[in-house]
Amino acid sequence: MVTDTLTYARNHRGDFLGELIELLRIPSISTLPEHKADVQAAAGWLADKLAAVGLENIKILPTPGHPVVYADWLHAGSDAPTVIIYGHYDVQPPDPLDEWLTPPFEPTIKGDKIYGRGTADDKGQFFAHVAAVESYLKTAGRLPVNVKFMLEGEEELGSTHLEEFVQEHLELLRADVALISDTGILDPDTPALITSVRGLVYMEVTLRGSSRDLHSGIYGGAVENPLNAMTQLLGSLRDAAGRVTIPGFYDKVRELTPAEREAINNGRFTEANVLAETGAPALFGEAGYTLAERVGARPTLDIHGIRGGFVGQGQKTVIPAAITAKVSMRLVADQDAAEIVELFTRHVTAICPKTMTITVETLSAKPGAMVDMSAPAIEAAAQAYEQVFGRRPLFVREGGSIPVVGMFTHLLHAPVVMMGFGLPDDGLHSPNEKFHLPNFYRGIETSIRYFELLAGPAGN
């Protein structure tokens, strides 16, 4: 049965690619208000496509921002597992436009790559699952599992309204497995499953010294300069060994077991590669941990910008009235985001000198998540990859934050399978974003195999 489905998928590669190109032509840039109609158009296009494939219960569900496209096919039987497939149809802005070699919204095929905004992030990736579902329904007339699609339009905005949306639609979205294809593999022949994502707490700290900007010739030596105070405050948040100094910050961070350490240190990161990729003169991180551990399994603290004062050409001897710093912390799954917000706020307030008034604002607090690697859904994904790529996937900890992973983990209590088809050089968020076409076709076949494997022997 699956043979016919795979044959259909192979025979219709040109059609799938043509449809993907239609979707890629829609500049669904969620962050730019002038593209709101394009975001709507992409949602409408997807709803039509999902209906044409044979999915049912098609909905374009509103949120306070851009809508979520929903569709399902639930006729595999009550014993068959239900998979919710997540993707996002919004894309990053294409700036800087003049660095694109081909127009970002005129998808262009060169060799075995397709260039255009959204090719890898994320239209090309989730569309592989749409093609897989079509291949089943147009051959067998059925799927071995129940499927639900949840396609978001605000991922590039930080999934602003998604948590509220998931909480409001818990029954509709309930599933046994969540499948996300919005990550990468190591090279065209080495697949990877993500075993954890880091959370993100993003804060703004404002120090105010005076009611107006002052002149350092008149007041230098009389009142404190908020920039001097801010550098001392922020500079103290990490010690010389790279550890965050906020009391309690590491309290919930479990030490890695030898098995976890072995799994993490799988050769994905090498010091030479990171030095070459970044051009940094030396690496840096918390003492006592390898590079891969520091990025994937340890929390970090970064300052992203300090606003205020004078940053133009030349010299101005201003003592600024107030200064605002943007600071984020990547959290591991063991840490509680709300608790970290509280610890951070309490600490910076405690160390704020009496020459300043301090204001602390939370811009976001999203938890990290760990995947239960013993779940049968994960083993099935590993086998599906192996059947198509000829190799078992590496298990990789992701240093970044994918908010929906925490929502599926904590709200749906479903194991999250992060089965990516992107490559490290796809240029997500950069000019000349591309997607490797063999990965698109392998993605479709991996999806077909995965549904079969997930259903188990009974599903075959």
Added chain:
Amino acid sequence: MVTDTLTYARNHRGDFLGELIELLRIPSISTLPEHKADVQAAAGWLADKLAAVGLENIKILPTPGHPVVYADWLHAGSDAPTVIIYGHYDVQPPDPLDEWLTPPFEPTIKGDKIYGRGTADDKGQFFAHVAAVESYLKTAGRLPVNVKFMLEGEEELGSTHLEEFVQEHLELLRADVALISDTGILDPDTPALITSVRGLVYMEVTLRGSSRDLHSGIYGGAVENPLNAMTQLLGSLRDAAGRVTIPGFYDKVRELTPAEREAINNGRFTEANVLAETGAPALFGEAGYTLAERVGARPTLDIHGIRGGFVGQGQKTVIPAAITAKVSMRLVADQDAAEIVELFTRHVTAICPKTMTITVETLSAKPGAMVDMSAPAIEAAAQAYEQVFGRRPLFVREGGSIPVVGMFTHLLHAPVVMMGFGLPDDGLHSPNEKFHLPNFYRGIETSIRYFELLAGPAGN
């Protein structure tokens, strides 16, 4: 003889004010290229006025930037002292425009104040000397001293080309006394002579970590963030007691003598006043020194801005490739500006972590200066003030930097008399700048008295 001159000055107050208003109408904003013609126009207006007054040898001398207006009258005899009078005819930009209650370049008189950009800084102040010279030449037909005017058009740019100019025109500018009216007095009835100005070293420090901006989800924990490194570096430049930690920074700073301390702590600064003026929750400065000592007689270090990273609305988890900080140090007269540049550069380079490459650039290095208070020219100034204001002046250390003071001190070897007529609330560099008209008229009379006193008994 001086009686006629004073009578002339009193009878022509309306004419002097009318002429000052003409000059104030010219928006000679030196920092804005679109006002270059206005700066030229102000220079031309002054050259015409100085000629009309009866001054000679009128020149508009070019510099690589805006010109210097020169004029002299040298017929007082070879025994009479020569006074060089400095002023600047350029003004600050008027921003923020919407905070002005009357248009900045339509001078407006309300009660005994004139409002407009440049009224106190510095057109109204130096014009008092022009009026004094006119009063002498139109009555006695002569002055008791030789005078030279040197009126600059780049003070608000940091007197960029003035040092070069003074060195190129040493013979032309040579004088026995330099007279500058670009400072303030304590209140309308309490005159002040400035006894020292601080120097200014202004540096830019750039830390570069990687060759391009990085994403903290991918590289947070792998490479150092230049903003984290910068806050640690800058935060360490001052200790908890407010002392600058750069080795050698204080080596040349002489401790104050008990007499100097007494002179400085003259009640000009009170903690309550500074708290009220600034709205700061608490004062701050180097332990072991009073407020007045910290501002006037001790060096300080201020950070003015940190450029780079993300400072917009919302959140972006960027690890910026590079960050640039603007840092200045106010120096006391004992310190050598070039040496401080060298000590600063050597120290920040030494403490720069190996994860960063550092670049240090000098934007300016101007020495401070002390006035020899025992010079007869200073006592004459004190007496002139007393004759007009009815009170001897306070001797005050100025925390700011007036570059020309160092040039006159070190290049012309002339005692510098800083005889100001501004008030603390004149709003220099701020909206609604004003000048107190009684101070303008007293300024003219103080100048007339000063020339007479400077000539000594022989000049009367």
